[in-house]
Amino acid sequence: MKITGIELRRIAMPLVTPFRTSFGVETERDVLLVRVVTPDAEGWAECVAMSEPLYSPEYVDGAADVLRRFLIPALPACPDVHAVGRALRPFKGHRMAKAALETAVLDARLRVAGQSLAAFLGADADRVPCGVSVGIMGSVPDLLDAVEGYVAEGYRRVKLKIEPGWDLAPVRAVRERFGEDLLLQVDANAAYTLADASHLARLDAYGLLLIEQPLAHDDMVQHARLATRITTPICLDESIESAEHAAAAIGLGACSVINVKPGRVGGYLESRRIHDLARASGLAVWCGGMLETGIGRAANLALAALPGFTLPGDTSGSHRYYATDITPPFVLQDGHLPVPTGPGIGVDPVADVLDAVTVSTEWITV
Ligand code: NPG
Numbered sequence: 001m002k003i004t005g006i007e008l009r010r011i012a013m014p015l016v017t018p019f020r021t022s023f024g025v026e027t028e029r030d031v032l033l034v035r036v037v038t039p040d041a042e043g044w045a046e047c048v049a050m051s052e053p054l055y056s057p058e059y060v061d062g063a064a065d066v067l068r069r070f071l072i073p074a075l076p077a078c079p080d081v082h083a084v085g086r087a088l089r090p091f092k093g094h095r096m097a098k099a100a101l102e103t104a105v106l107d108a109r110l111r112v113a114g115q116s117l118a119a120f121l122g123a124d125a126d127r128v129p130c131g132v133s134v135g136i137m138g139s140v141p142d143l144l145d146a147v148e149g150y151v152a153e154g155y156r157r158v159k160l161k162i163e164p165g166w167d168l169a170p171v172r173a174v175r176e177r178f179g180e181d182l183l184l185q186v187d188a189n190a191a192y193t194l195a196d197a198s199h200l201a202r203l204d205a206y207g208l209l210l211i212e213q214p215l216a217h218d219d220m221v222q223h224a225r226l227a228t229r230i231t232t233p234i235c236l237d238e239s240i241e242s243a244e245h246a247a248a249a250i251g252l253g254a255c256s257v258i259n260v261k262p263g264r265v266g267g268y269l270e271s272r273r274i275h276d277l278a279r280a281s282g283l284a285v286w287c288g289g290m291l292e293t294g295i296g297r298a299a300n301l302a303l304a305a306l307p308g309f310t311l312p313g314d315t316s317g318s319h320r321y322y323a324t325d326i327t328p329p330f331v332l333q334d335g336h337l338p339v340p341t342g343p344g345i346g347v348d349p350v351a352d353v354l355d356a357v358t359v360s361t362e363w364i365t366v
Contacts, residue, residue, distance in 0.1 A: 001078055003038055004038060006364045008032060010359045013322055013326075014027070015322070016321060016323055019321075022162070026291065032063055034067070034100045036104040041109075041111035043344060044107055045101070045103035046292055046295040047099070048096050048261070048264075055290075058095070062097075063097040068362070071097055071101050077366070082269070088101070099265070103345075106268065107299075116343060117340075118302035121305075123303075130154075130316055130335060131156060131158065131159055131183075134158060135161050136161045140169060151182070157183035157209070161187050186203065186210075187213065211233070212236075213239065233256045233257050240260075243274050243277055250283060255283070257285070258283060259285070260287055260288060268299065268303060287300050287309055287313030287315055291321050293318075293322065294329065317331055
């Protein structure tokens with residue numbers, strides 16, 4: 001499969017409501033799409049880097065730069081699936097950019113082969129249960145209204161974003177209002193330190209599925225210490241950028257659950273390695289989200305259908321974030337989304353919608 005060229009396309013996607021986390025507020029998603037063109041097929045992928053380096057060191061201008069300057073020129077002319085990772089390995093970091101390039105090549109190859117990404121990865125489910133991530137709100141009544149709407153839509157699990165000053169009260173209120181049966185978890189995005197251990201232990205009373213990334217991303221040892229001070233299972237997100245990190249975290253006892261985000265770990269092949277390792281070690285994994293458009297969402301659904309993904313992921317319906325998605329929208333059915341079955345990621349952008357949100361395109365001949 002000879003690559004003719006690669007398009008880097010920037011699109012601006014307004015969010016239906018602002019999304020606030022402990023590190024910032026998103027109102028519009030600045031997305032970098034990668035399109036790999038070959039004589040026989042095109043492959044699509046979405047780079048999940050955010051506009052600013054607040055979630056991780058990557059940011060979308062930086063991702064575009066490293067792609068055009070280093071990663072695309074390093075690609076072999078006819079890369080097989082594993083050759084992409086090998087060719088990009090000498091370049092440190094930039095996993096979100098690498099993931100986008102590898103996924104676009106993989107999509108093109110799978111389209112030529114007529115195989116779905118889900119089948120390629122070894123998925124065994126045809127639909128996945130969906131969770132929703134609920135941002136930090138201005139007030140508890142506003143939060144309860146938002147959660148009520150998501151529960152009415154059928155979401156199977158609710159994740160509340162927390163930070164110091166917005167933790168016990170919102171969790172207590174949601175638990176009291178929606179009862180013991182609601183699958184509920186929290187995500188701190190690294191907003192606490194080990195000095196907060198006794199405060200975080202007060203969350204143990206609320207039967208949470210897990211607390212995600214309570215401490216700094218490079219603080220695995222302290223996560224292991226925290227795990228001895230709270231009974232809520234610790235899930236790591238930002239700390240896990242590779243299967244090696246996952247092995248270290250498991251060995252240290254720093255987590256008992258892992259949020260797998262393909263962009264954060266450098267792609268779907270690395271995601272599957274983490275899945276396999278966690279499964280062999282008896283840890284649950286679930287598929288995270290980065291406010292993807294339908295392009296990234298489709299691929300995440302394939303991953304979330306692997307057998308070790310035993311907890312609902314942040315695989316929401318398209319309308320959770322976008323009034324009009326760039327692909328046909330993913331719509332919840334009975335709290336689930338269908339796993340795409342078509343070749344590759346199984347979806348294509350809708351040309352006129354894509355054009356309407358496009359801010360720039362850049363063609364790189366390979
Ligand atoms: O549903 O796609 C989604 C978003 C889920 O909360 C979510 N993502 O830390 O996991 C996270 C968080 C995030 C959002 C991270 C924006 C980075 C940017």
